[in-house]
Amino acid sequence: AVPYRRAIEPRQPPHAGYNPALSGLSLNYNRVHFEWTRAGGDYTITMDARSGRYRPDVTVARMRIADRRSPVYTYHDAGGRDDWTVARGALGGGGARWLPVRKPELYAGEVFATFARSQGIVLKAPQVVEGAAPQGATLVTHESDPLADILRGMLRYSTNITAEMVGMAASARRRGRALDLAASAREMTGWAQATLGMKTTDLRDHSGLNDLSRLSALDMARALAAA
Template identity: 55%
Template structure:
């Protein structure tokens, strides 16, 4: 049962009501294509929504992707949390401002002269906003510093993370231990996550905190874990000026296991690992110092360049990595308007860009990943952007296929409708936005947002990783998404 159905209405009037700016309908119908509500009963979309048995609010919009002609919409101009569907907007922002070939550079700099292999000054690991930097890349940088002839550093060891704002947690409302809400800054290593592993050892446990990638597995000193004799809470966290301090409940460990935990001090984390890798080449570095500014007159000793933006965004859309969205989004803002003061300020700049670029009416994002529940977006606004970018084809080529399923949940590989879209899931929030090709080749752009914000607001912070009822609610939301897609395929593509 959908709450507030009586307050929901279909968009009526001119069929071009949410055309993207500049879009042209060559064969506009003489009457509106929006279905008209009948006074004596429910119309098609209302029946589909009620059949889903979904508590909360529903809003959607669908348009002809080639002409921009609005075909059907529900929820008026309602704005709802887009969850990770927001990453589609962030991808467009990064592509428009930075370009498909943009690469991020992480550098090692010498702040002082090098004489006889001795750096008589500071060594600086300078982050450049690369969201995919991992331990293997730092190992390559350490090797290139050695190849540059350096065997001793007399000055300080600094890590520069000032290319982007420092954000302690993407969404502070998330539990401390979830790896999808780490800190963000101008440098990120292993998605700013540290690997915690435990094994039973006698009457207790042996634990490790390290930074594995490929063949490398350096131990991490800036994150510590202590096993506590308790059942709950499973994790506790305390932040110090130079240390992430964790405890874990012994009653939750079993015989052994591992998980990734978020890093809250990304500059220290990257510096800690780089120290270890440099030590393997016989180069000792002093205590890590994190700085927000770079000195003038440095010399580049080594450089690592990221994959091009198109590949970064393809991975972001496929795996829905929040930190990637935040870093590419803030990097786009930095290029467009200067380094933002905060994550929310960067999101506001993206909102302004969306209004200018696509004629959006009410974008209200508070981040670039959609993790923040305060973000709001109207389906019609997203459809405007999807229609405007359809002819280019770049965004759809980066999106992940949305697989249609039968009543038992099995993938239907021969389903005539093909969908490429971005999913979005928070507790009691689900979204889907992208493109579909109907059986006759008709291409549509759509966005579907659903949310039970009343139930979501009641979840205690400690239970937000897997709250009761969220999985079944999400299953119904996904069923509604498929039902709507199949409806549109039948109505407009057969």
């Protein structure tokens, strides 16, 4: 229901964690955790898919320290992985940040294989399969949190990827097929104009990250009144 898109808004800085890829698979909001610690005259760096309990290392996103002061980060699409560099002069004593993932399917697949291996199940390296998913028996079904809870968290933490994925899923539900981001934004614009009286609204995405979107205070007041 969510067609792949390399970034929500391609004009944003490449290292902005709030601007990851869009995909039907999303792990850690499609972000990878980069951490660096000073070790003598050099640094130790890690790239992992950490959660509250686990910190599985990943290879689909790689980092290299470059002897420069700027730019702080560079990104290169290496085909099967995300290649990053960071300026040594920007690292200081140590720190961490979340970086966007551009290959969310491979990222999620690698982490899944890591957890499977910890249980004695060895899987092949993940691959992106185009077209229909392979057929097979359903082993596990996992339901998400209620939509109201998802949206509450989205508003509290201003999570762009949640806004995009929920918006695109809603458009797919209305149209009966998946739409790309631009078409989904037009679908939401039409719905908002017809249902909520937001006559001058022009949305280019679902998160507001695209600066070409237009939403007036009057239209917002109309939406709140209609709700």
